[in-house]
Amino acid sequence: MLSHLFKQAPVAMIFIDPVNNQILQANLQAQALFSLDAEKLGSYTVSQFFPDCLDKLMLFTQQVFEHGSAWSNDLSISINQQSITLDINAITLDEGVLLSCQLASVCFQHYYQSLAESNYQSGLLHWSKSETIYQEIERQNQMLLTAVGDGIYGVDKKGNATFVNEAAIKIIGWKKSELIGKNIHHMIHHSHADGSHYAVNHCPIFAAFNDGEVHSMDEEVFWSKSGKAIPVEYTSTPLKDNGELIGAVVVFRDISKRKETEQKLLNALQQVDSLKQRLEMENAYLQEEINADFNHQQIIGQSESVKHMVHQIELVAPTDANVLITGESGTGKELIARAIHDASHRKNRSFIRVNCAAIPAELFESEFFGHVKGAFSGAISDRVGRFELANDATLFLDEVGEIPLQLQGKLLRVLQEFQFERVGESKTRTVDVRVICATNQNLKALVEQNKFREDLYFRLNVFPIHSPALRDRIEDLPLLVNHFINKICLRSNLAAAKVSMAQMQYLSRYSWPGNIRELENIIERQIILAKGNKLSFECLNQDLPMAEIQLNNAHPELISAQQQKDIERTNLINALVRTKGKVYGQSGAAELLNLKPTTLSSKLKKYGINRQIYTN
Numbered sequence: 042m043l044s045h046l047f048k049q050a051p052v053a054m055i056f057i058d059p060v061n062n063q064i065l066q067a068n069l070q071a072q073a074l075f076s077l078d079a080e081k082l083g084s085y086t087v088s089q090f091f092p093d094c095l096d097k098l099m100l101f102t103q104q105v106f107e108h109g110s111a112w113s114n115d116l117s118i119s120i121n122q123q124s125i126t127l128d129i130n131a132i133t134l135d136e137g138v139l140l141s142c143q144l145a146s147v148c149f150q151h152y153y154q155s156l157a158e159s160n161y162q163s164g165l166l167h168w169s170k171s172e173t174i175y176q177e178i179e180r181q182n183q184m185l186l187t188a189v190g191d192g193i194y195g196v197d198k199k200g201n202a203t204f205v206n207e208a209a210i211k212i213i214g215w216k217k218s219e220l221i222g223k224n225i226h227h228m229i230h231h232s233h234a235d236g237s238h239y240a241v242n243h244c245p246i247f248a249a250f251n252d253g254e255v256h257s258m259d260e261e262v263f264w265s266k267s268g269k270a271i272p273v274e275y276t277s278t279p280l281k282d283n284g285e286l287i288g289a290v291v292v293f294r295d296i297s298k299r300k301e302t303e304q305k306l307l308n309a310l311q312q313v314d315s316l317k318q319r320l321e322m323e324n325a326y327l328q329e330e331i332n333a334d335f336n337h338q339q340i341i342g343q344s345e346s347v348k349h350m351v352h353q354i355e356l357v358a359p360t361d362a363n364v365l366i367t368g369e370s371g372t373g374k375e376l377i378a379r380a381i382h383d384a385s386h387r388k389n390r391s392f393i394r395v396n397c398a399a400i401p402a403e404l405f406e407s408e409f410f411g412h413v414k415g416a417f418s419g420a421i422s423d424r425v426g427r428f429e430l431a432n433d434a435t436l437f438l439d440e441v442g443e444i445p446l447q448l449q450g451k452l453l454r455v456l457q458e459f460q461f462e463r464v465g466e467s468k469t470r471t472v473d474v475r476v477i478c479a480t481n482q483n484l485k486a487l488v489e490q491n492k493f494r495e496d497l498y499f500r501l502n503v504f505p506i507h508s509p510a511l512r513d514r515i516e517d518l519p520l521l522v523n524h525f526i527n528k529i530c531l532r533s534n535l536a537a538a539k540v541s542m543a544q545m546q547y548l549s550r551y552s553w554p555g556n557i558r559e560l561e562n563i564i565e566r567q568i569i570l571a572k573g574n575k576l577s578f579e580c581l582n583q584d585l586p587m588a589e590i591q592l593n594n595a596h597p598e599l600i601s602a603q604q605q606k607d608i609e610r611t612n613l614i615n616a617l618v619r620t621k622g623k624v625y626g627q628s629g630a631a632e633l634l635n636l637k638p639t640t641l642s643s644k645l646k647k648y649g650i651n652r653q654i655y656t657n
């Protein structure tokens with residue numbers, strides 16, 4: 042059995058006796074390998090078989106004897122004059138040494154083949170491991186790109202989109218397939234927020250892959266698919282491959298909410314600012330009022346006309362109706378306006394007074410509606426107008442007939458729509474203002490002369506109240522005289538002055554062109570001039586023209602030279618009353634009378650008229 046196995050073994054085997062230098066047996070594979078039959082092989086000695094490497098053979102044999110086995114791959118034999126190196130494994134057996142032989146070249150081949158195979162296998166394994174790792178990294182990157190709330194997209198050197206994440210799609214509304222490969226600037230960045238063209242060579246995203254710098258912006262918009270401009274902040278970071286710029290990655294964020302909040306904050310600040318301005322103005326206005334020492338007293342009088350007027354005040358005060366108060370200067374029109382305000386539901390807010398006669402024509406609009414900084418030269422800061430100041434309160438337009446025609450339309454609009462714009466601003470503001478007007482002019486006549494808009498006149502004249510002249514309610518005189526004496530003496534810390542019946546007669550006979558204001562001024566002057574506490578009004582004798590002179594239109598030829606002088610004197614006084622003692626300049630008495638101021642001054646001197654009496 043064993044000899045059969047030896048014979049049929051799949052490798053070449055020879056059994057040698059090294060001591061006697063004999064080849065004892067060779068199996069079939071050995072015969073095939075060495076191209077010798079068994080008999081021929083048996084005729085060789087061992088040293089004849091390995092003729093060129095006897096020294097190596099001896100060393101090898103010694104190794105086998107020493108260790109029981111040995112391996113060599115550099116023993117050569119010569120077959121058909123060809124040297125063949127063998128790969129030999131040897132073991133010692135009882136009677137000799139068994140050599141298992143293969144061609145060394147074949148062994149090498151097998152060895153390298155198996156090495157290559159194993160490398161290949163381990164390479165494949167490594168590769169598949171690496172692939173798995175890369176897949177995992179890619180998966181994590183994708184997860185990151187998908188999970189982040191910021192929009193992210195990549196662009197190549199031409200500015201075409203290479204990838205877009207979910208957040209970007211959500212923000213700008215374009216599908217991935219609609220963006221990939223498309224020029225991203227032209228798709229979402231073509232225009233500025235105001236719609237003007239955004240040239241690609243100005244685009245910081247493109248700049249990133251031209252200059253290699255990171256570009257950040259927070260004041261731009263991306264356009265959504267629906268055409269909506271989305272405020273964004275973004276960073277464009279250049280991408281490099283082996284040092285060469287290949288594109289950019291853009292990370293952006295929708296800042297609409299932030300912008301909205303900023304805008305709200307800005308609006309709130311503006312509102313605070315305008316409220317502050319309004320409070321400052323209101324404060325300044327109230328200060329003016331305090332300085333002006335306005336008489337907040339009641340309306341004095343028991344005459345039927347005063348009773349009627351008070352009844353009208355009571356009727357109209359609780360409503361928000363516009364009121365037009367007519368009457369001569371000094372009859373108490375402002376007092377009536379204040380009484381209406383004080384009896385209205387607006388009484389806890391300000392009563393804002395505007396003297397229309399005192400405003401230069403070019404400043405009317407700004408005075409009424411305010412202006413913004415820079416609206417005209419001199420507009421160095423924003424200013425709240427009187428309408429805004431009087432919001433929720435009452436606005437009293439004194440001398441309303443003086444409002445220039447070109448502004449009357451705007452006044453009508455605010456009275457009808459409660460809306461206006463500050464000068465230099467397009468923003469429309471809304472107010473809730475109750476307007477009370479006063480005039481000593483005949484507004485109807487002004488309408489007929491096309492100096493006052495008829496529609497405005499009707500709008501103002503919703504509820505007219507007439508303030509009667511003092512001469513038409515002379516029965517109120519004693520009450521008024523006492524009232525002013527008490528007021529002035531109290532203020533000046535003087536003992537109450539007295540007026541005899543005779544002196545009261547002088548007062549009653551006077552025509553009072555300056556009405557109650559004139560009465561108050563004269564009483565004050567006489568209190569100052571009085572010796573003791575008795576007041577004298579004989580001086581009014583010189584100032585009696587209107588009472589004494591009743592022009593008879595039917596017989597003008599009867600007017601004497603003296604009467605003519607008296608008429609002129611009265612006319613001068615009336616002019617001074619109307620202009621509150623102002624002689625010179627715009628709306629001064631000289632202008633009203635069409636006289637040179639110097640001429641008027643000399644006439645006043647000639648007639649002994651003291652203009653100071655008529656200043657308020």
Ligand SMILES: Nc1ncnc2c1ncn2[C@@H]1O[C@H](COP(=O)(O)OP(=O)(O)OP(=O)(O)O)[C@@H](O)[C@H]1O
Pocket residue numbers: 336338339340341342368369370371372373374375376377439479481508557558561
């Ligand atoms: N009935 C009255 N009782 C008490 N004081 C009065 C009365 N009427 C007017 N006065 C006083 O007379 C002065 C002038 O009144 P007021 O300024 O209201 O007149 P006006 O008609 O508005 O004058 P103008 O048209 O010149 O502006 C004020 O000091 C006011 O207090």
